[in-house]
Amino acid sequence: MTANEAGAGRRPWPRLPYGWRPDEDNEVAAPPPYLAAGTIADRLRDPITSGALAPGSPLRDAALAEEFGVSRNAVREAVRLLVHEGLAVHQLYKGAAVKSLDVADVHDIYAARRALELRAAEQSFTAPQQALDGLDRHVSAAERAAEAGRWSRNRHPRPAGRPAGPFDPP
Numbered sequence: 001m002t003a004n005e006a007g008a009g010r011r012p013w014p015r016l017p018y019g020w021r022p023d024e025d026n027e028v029a030a031p032p033p034y035l036a037a038g039t040i041a042d043r044l045r046d047p048i049t050s051g052a053l054a055p056g057s058p059l060r061d062a063a064l065a066e067e068f069g070v071s072r073n074a075v076r077e078a079v080r081l082l083v084h085e086g087l088a089v090h091q092l093y094k095g096a097a098v099k100s101l102d103v104a105d106v107h108d109i110y111a112a113r114r115a116l117e118l119r120a121a122e123q124s125f126t127a128p129q130q131a132l133d134g135l136d137r138h139v140s141a142a143e144r145a146a147e148a149g150r151w152s153r154n155r156h157p158r159p160a161g162r163p164a165g166p167f168d169p170p
Contacts, residue, residue, distance in 0.1 A: 036070050037077035041085075043068070044078060048087050048098050055100035059088055 044064075047053040059082075061075040068075065079096045082088040090096045101109075124132065 036074040037081060040064070040068055040070065040075060040078035041081040044082060045085075045087065048082070053098050055098050057098045059096040059098065061095070 044053075044059070053059075059079050061072045061079065064075045064078075065072040079088055079090070083090050083096065087099055088096050089099045
């Protein structure tokens with residue numbers, strides 16, 4: 001899925017013309033030039049981690065520069081940041097693309113998940129009953145959805161009171 005398809009015909013971010021400067025009439029301020037790469041990386045990170053941009057999807061600098069209304073150099077620097085974070089890969093003569101998980105990545109994910117789940121199990125002894133009841137409701141809803149064939153790994157509900165994480169669906 002491309003960045004255009006992720007928004008279903010609309011841009012999730014404003015298109016800012018080159019040289020645009022904020023004033024009182026504009027709702028959204030353009031990032032300063034020295035922050036443009038970080039802002040673009042932030043805006044690309046969400047579709048990548050949520051799965052809106054599938055693994056292997058190309059990250060074409062010209063198309064993204066037009067989409068974000070910034071220079072191609074700013075997009076290239078943003079892609080470099082994503083490559084450094086391990087969310088994208090750059091291949092010589094092919095350009096950048098969203099990274100696909102390999103066996104080592106999956107092992108790392110499950111090692112981290114195991115540590116988090118063990119810590120959550122330890123903390124459940126001191127958790128308030130209201131939090132445990134909410135968790136029970138979510139587990140029951142997920143089980144019913146799985147039995148009905150409506151379960152989607154990326155669309156399960158988030159427990160009440162827990163802020164959205166980088167890998168949570170929007």
